[in-house]
Amino acid sequence: MKNQFVKKLPGISFYWLIVLLLAWGRPCNAQKSVHIRVNQLGYLASDVKEALVFSPGPLREKLQLRRAQDSSLVLEERPLRIKADTWGTFDYYYSFDFSSVKQPGSYFLQTKSTGVKTPAFLIGPQAYAGQQETLLEFMRQQRCGYNPTLDMVCHEKDGRSFYGPMPDSTYVDLSGGWHDAGDQLKYLITGSYATAHLLMAFELYPDRFADAYNALGQPGGNGIPDVLDEAKWGLDWIHKMHPAPDVLFHQVADDRDHRGFKIPNQDNSDYGWGANSYRAAYAATGTSQGLGKYKSKATGLANLAGRSAAAMALAARIWEEHLQDSIYAAKCRKAALSLYALGRKKEGYQQGNSFGAPYRYNEETWADDMEWAAAELYAMTKVPDYLNQAREYALKSSNRDAWTVRDTAAHYQLYPFINMGHYALHRHVDKEFKATLEGYYREGIVYTLNRAMQNPFHIGVPFIWCSNNLLSSLIAQIILYEKMSGDDQFRPFLAAQRDWLFGRNPWGTSMFTGMPASGEYPEDVHTSVYVMLGLQVPGGLVDGPIYRSIHDSLLGLTLTNPDEFAALQNRHIVYQDDVGDYSTNEPTMDGTAGAVLMMAHFGLPVK
Structure with a gap:
């Protein structure tokens, strides 16, 4: 030769x-041929710390961990070849475990010979300190009514009723709440969950939230943790959505909203009263709805009433015990009882409504929401009937309502993506039933773990639309399972799921806008404030990777720039940081709220 x-x-x-x-x-x-993936935000000292390295050919050099301050060498080893199936783009995957390094500080990884280098990341308690507050910054940006990020008032004329007990087009005051995502719709489906999740996160970690903003979201504390100010923004809107015992509105606006990017107080959508005017407000009836071509499905409205009741019961307890505000606590208590009764009367689910496009929130579960509500009402009232009903709903929901034991699901079909009711009920039942509830969580964790072992990233979620929401919910489920059972065997799996969200993924990007500020994160996000005003608001969790089969079938999805991750994509799963990709790069309000518990868990108490 x-x-x-x-x-x-x-x-x-x-x-x-x-x-x-x-x-x-x-x-x-x-x-360019060797790629190192780490959690760019960082690691706690006790964490499993595993970087991933991949390349088209064999890696013939060692990996080094160095201190960022002076580039001094801390650890040098040869990465271990991973035997799991490859991701589909590169043939060689390796892991580099540096769990033994616990000294607080800033570090980076690099290949010894070719000098391929990661961004700097933290090890130690400061890695997640205060990051839950960053997520709340994004939540404030999503506020409808007065928006503190933009210092403007929008959608003051929400809305005109449809399907309600009053004549169609009757004015009802449904101002407030949060814009759902990059669009400006408002859903009780997502708003109720976001509100309840924020409240549960505070109950679990009351010492980890700061007070730097007032109730309007303006700088300056008001004696109330900012997470509760944000939750109250949701609570006040839910109160408006439930103006009478037999009335519950569930959606304001529809896909007639989707007329391009727009400033919120200059909304060009027209619902029959001209641009930037009244918007349609849908009352929940438990029946199929739709004012245009497409109709939603419905069998009841207990999903909406149950989640809203859980939020109100949590609020009643928090405002009474933590804030000593008996007046607002009483208001929330009354709403919790009324909403739960409405859910009992009309068991079943109400989906979101669309008008001219086939996409909607396809929720088909409700027993999980009623379990959560009944458990919180029992904690609030100590009435035995609520405890008995919570147990019944828990058995009815079990894991039949969970995506964690399935390989796929429709968009928001099994929502919320974690059954918080199992955790809320656990503290009130006997040892045998505790084991049952723990078993539901453990079964879902084990199922996703088995899926995760089939790929080098050890990621266990199906890549349906909003896969990052599934991931943050799985993380919350592992955290709550450990609190319930004391079983900590899934901590390495938990770390792998969390690390994916902050860069240990094929694309090497965080899935939160602006986090960490010095790293790779979504920039060209599908939001009006970015496109129209150039604002990059940190803390928003984007939808995340999606099966290419779903991605390529979506209407109106067109990239505005060449795909910067083209060389890293495989044939099956895609993520693109582009304003034109609403399926993978649109930050969502409920996804961001649903990650607050995770961030508080890893964070530090506020001094």
Whole structure:
């Protein structure tokens, strides 16, 4: 072979022949062929710390962990080849475990010879300190009515009723709440969950939330933790959505909203009263609805009433015990009882409504919401009937309402993505029933863990629309399971799921806007404030990777720039940081709220 090569290249010296041969066996650009993935936000000292390395060919060099301050060497080892199936783009995957390093500080990883380097990341308690407050910054940006991020008032004329007990087009005051995502719709489906999740996160970690903003979201504390100010923004809107014992509105606006990017107080959508005017407000009836071509499905409204009742019961307890505000606590208590009674009267689910497009929130579960409500009402009242009903709903929901024991589901079909009712009920039942509830959580964790072992990233969620929401919910489920059972065997799995969200993924990007500020994160997000005003508001959790089969079938999805991650995509799953990709790069209000518990869990108490 050597002689043949020399004959084809006459006149080349032996020195240059050796150089050519070495180049022949090495990629032209080594720094582009090797990729190192870490959690860019960082790690607690006790965490399992595992970086992932992948390349098209064998990795023949060691990996080094160095201190960012002075580049001093801390650890040098050869990464271990991963035996799991590859992701589909690169043939060689390796893990590099540096769990033994616990000294607080800033570090980076690099390959020894070619110098491929990661961004700096933290190890130690400061890695997650205060990051839950960053998520609340995004939540304030989503506020409808007075928006403190933009310092403007929008959608003051929400809305005109449909399907309610009053005549169609009757004005009802449903101002407030949160815009759902990059669009400006408002859903009780997501708003009720976001509100209840924020309240539960505070109950679990009351010492980890700061007070830097007032009730309107303006700088300056008001003696109330900001997470409760944000939850109250949701509570006040839910009160409006439930103006009478037999009335519950569930949605304001529909996909007539989707007329391009727009500033919230200059909404060009027209619901029959002209642009930037009244918007349709849908009352929950437990029946199929739709004012245009497409109709939602419905069998009742207990999903909406149950989640809202759980939020109100949590609020009643918190405002009484933590804030000593008996007046607001009494208001929430009354609403909790009324909403729960409405859910009992009309068991079943109400989906979101669309008008001219086939996409909607396809929720088909409700027993999980009623379990959560009944458990919180029992905690609030100590009335035994609520405890008995909570147990019944828990058995009815079990894991039949859970995506964690399935390989796929429709968009928001099994919502919320975690059954908080199991945790809320656990503290009130006997040992045997505690084990049953723990078993529901454990079954879902084990199922997703088995899925995770089939890929080198050890990621266990199905990549349906809003996969990042599934992931943050799975993380919350592992956290709550450990609190319930004391079983900490899933901590390495928990770390892998969390680390994916902050960069240990094929694309090497955080899935939260602006987090960490010095790292790779979504920038060209599908939101009006970015497109129209250039604002990059940190803390928003984007939808995340999606099966290409779903992605490529969506209407109106067009990239505005070449895909910067094109070389990292595989044939099955795609993520794109582009304003035109509403399926993977649109930050959502409920997804962000649903990650607050996770961030508080890893954070530090506020001094």
